[in-house]
Amino acid sequence: MGLEQAMEVYIVQKDSHYWFSARKLRHEVFFRDFGLSEEVMDDAGESSAVHIVATQSGELIACVRLNQSSEARYQLSQMAVALKHQKKGIGKKLLEYLEILAVERGAQEIFLNARLSAIDFYVKQGYQVKGDEFPSAITGMHHIVMFKAMGTFNPNNT
Numbered sequence: 744m745g746l747e748q749a750m751e752v753y754i755v756q757k758d759s760h761y762w763f764s765a766r767k768l769r770h771e772v773f774f775r776d777f778g779l780s781e782e783v784m785d786d787a788g789e790s791s792a793v794h795i796v797a798t799q800s801g802e803l804i805a806c807v808r809l810n811q812s813s814e815a816r817y818q819l820s821q822m823a824v825a826l827k828h829q830k831k832g833i834g835k836k837l838l839e840y841l842e843i844l845a846v847e848r849g850a851q852e853i854f855l856n857a858r859l860s861a862i863d864f865y866v867k868q869g870y871q872v873k874g875d876e877f878p879s880a881i882t883g884m885h886h887i888v889m890f891k892a893m894g895t896f897n898p899n900n901t
C-alpha cells in the first residue's frame with residue numbers, strides 16, 4: 744500500500760490524544776528552537792480553532808489549524824508536516840482538506856502568515872503574497888501574508 748493511501752486526514756478535538764501530538768509537532772517545528780515553551784501556543788486561536796491532523800498507521804504526521812477571522816475570511820496557521828514525511832504530497836493533501844472544510848463553512852478567502860521558506864509551497868497551491876514581510880511578534884522570524892480567493896460555495900452546484 745502506498746503512503747498516500749495509508750494516510751488519513753480528519754478533525755480532532757482540543758485536548759484529545761492527536762491534539763497533544765499535534766501540539767508537540769507544532770512546538771518542535773515553530774517554537775522550540777527559539778527556546779519557547781509549549782505554553783506559547785495557548786494563544787487566542789487555540790481554543791476556537793478547528794484542529795486538522797494527518798495520521799499514518801496511528802502516528803501523527805502533519806497538522807494545521809483553521810480559524811474563522813470574519814464572516815467569509817478564514818485563517819490557516821501552524822501547518823506542519825513531520826520532517827521525515829515532507830515532500831511526499833502530505834502538505835498538499837492537508838491543505839486541500841482544509842480548503843474544502845473552509846469553503847463548506849462559508850470561506851471566500853483563506854489567508855495565512857507564511858514563513859518565507861514556505862512561500863513557494865503555498866504559491867503552488869494557488870496562494871498569492873500580499874504586502875511586505877514582517878517579523879513574528881513571538882519569534883521574530885520573518886513572515887508574509889498570503890491569501891487565496893475561494894469564490895462562493897453553492898451546495899446546489901455539488
Ligand SMILES: CC(C)(COP(=O)(O)OP(=O)(O)OC[C@H]1O[C@@H](n2cnc3c(N)ncnc32)[C@H](O)[C@@H]1OP(=O)(O)O)[C@@H](O)C(=O)NCCC(=O)NCCS
Nearest residue numbers: 822823824829830831832833834835857858860861863864
Ligand atoms: C511547508 C510544508 C507544510 C510543505 O509540506 P510538504 O508535505 O513537505 O509539501 P508537499 O510534499 O505536499 O509539496 C507540494 C508541492 O510543493 C513543493 N514544496 C513543498 N515544500 C516546499 C517549500 N518549502 N518550498 C518550495 N516548494 C515546496 C513540493 O515540491 C511539491 O511540488 P510539486 O507539486 O511540484 O511536486 C512542510 O514542508 C513543513 O511542514 N515545513 C516546516 C514548517 C513550515 O514551514 N510550515 C509552513 C508555515 S507557514
